[in-house]
Amino acid sequence: MKIYFELNGRPQYVEVEPGESLLSLLRRLGMKSVKEGCGTGECGVCTVLLDGKPIRSCITFAPKVQGKRVTTLEGLGTLEDPHPLQRAFVEAGAVQCGFCTPGMILTAYALLQENPAPAPYEVREYLVGNLCRCTGYKKIVDAVLLAAKWKREGRWR
């Protein structure tokens, strides 16, 4: 079957299997920032934004994005021009192996759109479904708070 959706601002008209996961579709389309971790929606590494809201792509059937907007990390920043959230993760030392980072950044992006001035506990609460096995979370929370500060200073929207 064919579906139409918008991926990182670009229209897509693609063939999908009816039972295919969104994760599988996105990786087929070259979005390699979207990783498979647990495959059951528990760990958060496959997080993408659907119409601006975080969802788990590993437990989302690909046809469900018909007519919607999907954003992956590739849609936020590039190597040459990283998004301020990506810069904040680097500056705060919030990346070690990096496997969880795309999901963390997209979830944090959604949080900061909803709440530009989160308290540390609100960051922890929002990221509770994103697991990291390396950093111990403190630096990740620091990075999100740093990006939030930059956002409030008008350095990004």
Add this chain to the structure above:
Amino acid sequence: MRLRGVLRFHWARDVDEALSLLRAYEGKGAILAGGVDLARSARTDIEGLIDITGTGLSYVREDPKGLRIGATTTLSELLFHPLSREYAGGVIAETLRLVAYPALRNVATIGGATVSAHPWADIPTMLVALGAEARWRNEEKEEKASVEELYKTQFRGIFREAILLELVLPHWDGVFVFEKIGRNAGDIALLNVCAGLGLREGKIAWARVAVGARPERGERLPWLEEMLLGKEPDENLWKKAEEEVKERIKVGSDRRASGEWRREVAGVLVRRTLARAAGKAVK
């Protein structure tokens, strides 16, 4: 994605079409809303997925019967809806904030949570305490039952041939509160409690208490509710309620917690929730 063998995906335009498709698959079709449980299902017999998110069942409304919540309303939509935040002292928002995490709440639906009704789940405990009514339809007729009664039946069989339409939460002249114990905010409950109280002339006019994840699904404690009626809400009463719960509640052990621990904690959580509900009701 564990589900294998899916051959077709349908976007149903209304409930009639969804029911007709469901019948056509003769047991090999599945209704899909949020899909959280379905995607994780290891079933290999499902050939057709029938998406019902476009059938007009996403809404939160209020009428004289109570709060009507469409089955495909997501947990996030419900959590942030002004009507649900005002309902019965804000218990819906209080509960949903403790259910999973934003990325799951953005797709999981109230209907899915009601029908899946995992024993450890928080939403069934809340629905049972609140006296929620479920309305569903099969190809022949529309039916309704209280969620509490529904859970005493083989309800999963009903929803192989029917679609849950909405939940109706009655109006309450009082306040409900919810508490759970899990390893973190996104984790499933080791025990959960939803308790509500109404006060009249300084005494308890009605009380409803449900305890879930015992590890069985949430059930009311009628003997406790009866004991509270007509009493003045104070610390002594909550302490007595705690002792009563520790003595009489039916709990069990599983790999997450022992029955002994659950018995102890159930008493404490009931005491805390009752005290908090009474405090809010007085305000």
